[in-house]
Amino acid sequence: MNTIKTTVTAQNLEGAFAGESMAYMKYSYFAKLARAMGDEATAAAFEETAKQEIQHAFGHLDLLYPAAQLNPAKMLEIAIAGETYEYTEMYPKYKKMAIYEGQADAVKEFEEQIAESQAHAAAFAQVLEKAAKRFAALAKVEERHANHYRQRLAQVVAVS
Ligand SMILES: [Fe+2]
Ligand SMILES: [Fe+2]
DSSP states (O other), X not given: OOOGGGSHHHXXXXXXXXXXXXXXXXXXXXXXXXXXTTOXXXXXXXXXXXXXXXXXXXHHHHHHXXXXXXXXXXXXXXXXXXXXXXXXXXXXXHHHHHHHTTOHXXXXXXXXXXXXXXXXXXXXXXXXXXXXXXXXXXXXXXXXXXXXXXHHHHHHHHXX
């Protein structure tokens, strides 16, 4: 059986997730512009629909990243991989093309995003490192508890 990660349906879900996420951002942006243009009713309509797009995107994520298969460390690793892809491959490639096409504003935008993605990856890596230490400390506490129970069990067995 194909797992969801390897199917065309998984790719379609990724595409649908991207589309719904973009719809949320676009409608939020349009709402901001409509409000600045003095059209409160149109701004409210965009905001109301944008909220629904968030739920559509979450629905796709439930299938793409099932909660039962995740834990904080795994989620941090996924986030670090995504940010690392952005600053090592995606934005450098985009920047190169923007330079080639003489799009100075886009070059600046991509350079800023390279720095941002790098900072995000580093911040997530730091959280992951701290979490790993926390898990290690917790494991020690659990081991102490287990040893304590084992000792107690041996005493109970000895007197019975
Ligand atoms: Fe939608
Ligand atoms: Fe980011």
